Amino acid sequence: MGKWCWRMMVDKEGLWYRVLKARYGEEGGRLKKGDRHSSAWWQSLCRICEWVGEGVGRWFDSNIRRVVGDGRGTYFWHDIWVGEVPLKIKFPRLFDLSVDNECSVEKMWRIIGAAEGRERLWRRRLFAWEEESVRECSMLLHNIVFQETVEDTWTWLLDHMHGYSVRGAYRFLNTTTELGDSHQAVNIWHQQIPSKVSVFVWRLLRNRLPTKDNFVRRRVISHEDAICVSGCGSQETSNHLFLGCDIFGSLWSQIYTYVL
Incomplete structure (x- = not known):
């Protein structure tokens, strides 16, 4: 059951994710959270990232990372694929100015790496201090090695070898809340x-x-x-x-x- 919930929430190519996306929509690279018009089942499931394990914060989001392969299945701004937070948090100004907030890592790499066309990334001409943020952001892309034949995947930080499990999550929540x-x-x-x-x-x-x-x-x-x-x-x-x-x-x- 735990494996199924995990894949349903993060496997964007999976059948269930596509069904839920069609039903509830997608926002910021994630399935939209349930509101009062949603089913009780979906509202409860959405809260898994927020209140399961009180006192440990957003434990689910904090323990998953996107591993970049070809870069086509990872949201540049929304997913945590480099560092500890999404780039929309690290570079909030650039995120607000971005024309395409849903672009992939691979698409951003192609545009930034091109000699021309970078200006179409932003809603207006950037100031000098904003250009400095762009250069810092570009350095992150230069350090990424893309693998054309490997799709992007999710990894569970608590167990890189076996991935997510109910036992591992339960052990983490118990240990964290009881220390x-x-x-x-x-x-x-x-x-x-x-x-x-x-x-x-x-x-x-x-x-x-x-x-x-x-x-x-x-x-x-x-x-x-x-x-x-x-x-x-x-x-x-x-x-x-x-x-x-x-x-x-x-x-x-x-x-x-x-x-x-």
Whole structure:
């Protein structure tokens, strides 16, 4: 299942990618994200790059890279094929001035390498400092060795040999999210603590309690209904209930003092 999802999201020549592109469209070299008019399945799948593994950022995008072969299947501006970020982030001014924001690496190389015709890359004549950015950008292309008989591919940085796997992604997410709480985990799962208490605290630290903000995220209730159950007027979150709420926050503090 994990391999299938991976190929569906990034394999632009695959059948599923083409079907989804026809259904939802493509923007910035990627499939458009689901909106309220999309199916619940597609909306959930799109969120894989954003909120799976809270606290580790855009973990999916950060661990894939485009490996250039012939350069025809890689977006020059949008894909991460050189460096750590897309070139539209590294050279935002040039990206805004580019006539063709969807051009491939191979096409950009042909135009920049030509003696004439470079001016058709940009919407207007460039200033001197912008020309300097073009020269820096050109150096990236000069360092690329194209292979005419090899198609561009995706690589999974966590396992270059075997590629993406659910096990590898799960191990990465668990390791990354639990490193900062390792000392807490030891205390949480202490043998003298009742298991139901350990489970509750574990869910609290990872924001997995059935608070109203989580219900909103899962579209069980609307934003208008996410007010704290105490009636204080603030949005109900785990941090608010246990720390910030004028009513419940003071209650937990008194319980803590009593126990000690």
